[in-house]
Amino acid sequence: MKDGGFENKKELENSKNQSKSSKFYIKSDDFALAIAKVAVAQVCESVGFQSFQHSALEALSDIIVWYIYNLGKTANFNANLAGRVEANVFDVIQGLEELESGLGFAGASDVNRCVANLGIVRDIVHFVGDGDDIPFAYEVPWFPVVKEWKGIGSFWEKGEDPHEEHIPSWLPAFPDPETYAARSSVGNGTMTASNEVKNGLLRVERKIERPLLNFQQQFAHNGNEGGSSHVVGDKGKAKEASNSNPYLAAPLHFGEKEVHVSPVHYG
């Protein structure tokens, strides 16, 4: 189906990025909306359209997202009304009834009707039977991806002894002393008042930056030790980020590994 360039996913993402930067409008479920747009485009193509306006496609995909959401909300409400937590097929059918009630459906006026005999279900059955099978164009991963986060263990878990008495052992352990201890102490006596604050801030920044860089270097040397333990099942693609993320690796104790520190120059 011809369009302004949604032929493959890369173009889709690029166009999304462009529209994002130009409109400054960021939605939290952009990925799901993009998938909905592709699905709607496929259905429109099967109906007979050859191309579409972008605004029309966006409006229609917005509407079907709302439709799904509303159907779920109604079905959930019906289930809760019946005293259940999990929804039933009859809850879903009643939800469909509510959504279609504006147009009307066969058998609505029949008081003793059976839900399954409703015009709605029959319409769906006919729809499934008549139409051809059009699977979705892309393979959709399971989303939203849940990342496993293994935080720094507690004192007790790490086997460390908290140095102070007032610190219980079930609290998370302190990071390595290298990360927060300053390497070099800067002391200058002769400074003007206006420069003092500035230099003081610079000093603080350097103090933070240097140990942080040590921290980073440590992890960089450790490689991806902790990352591999986070991969669960087939969520490979989304987990690549966590695999290469050194901050998710387990912290090392002081002296466990030799760290080669290269001199770092600040601008």
Added chain:
Amino acid sequence: MNHNPQSSDGKQDDDSALSDFLASLMDYAPTIPDELVEHYLAKSGFQCPDVRLIRLVAVATQKFVAEVASDALQHCKARQAAVVKDKREKQQKDKRLILTMDDLSKSLREYGVNVKHQEYFADSPSTGIDPASREE
């Protein structure tokens, strides 16, 4: 009271028909992927471990979209058939069926969804005047 024995038999048939239909849903692959439907159902609080219900929602949504799209297609074709100025030009244009905001809003109005599209953003008083009146 006469309805009861008939309705009970009918109910059994309907139940079996419903369960058969739900089973057949697993063979049918709806165009709207299951992951998308599950995402939005989870957002709304819908909880169900049964995959067939997810498929049912997906099929119902697909049916809804197909209905709206076919209504819009009818509007589009009706408009193309109505405008017959130069037969050769229109035959060339007839091949192109475009889903426009206009047709979509007309077909959605029947479903109770009010979609209004800004026709133009005027930067001068004469913007958007019909070409016929403009020529006059």
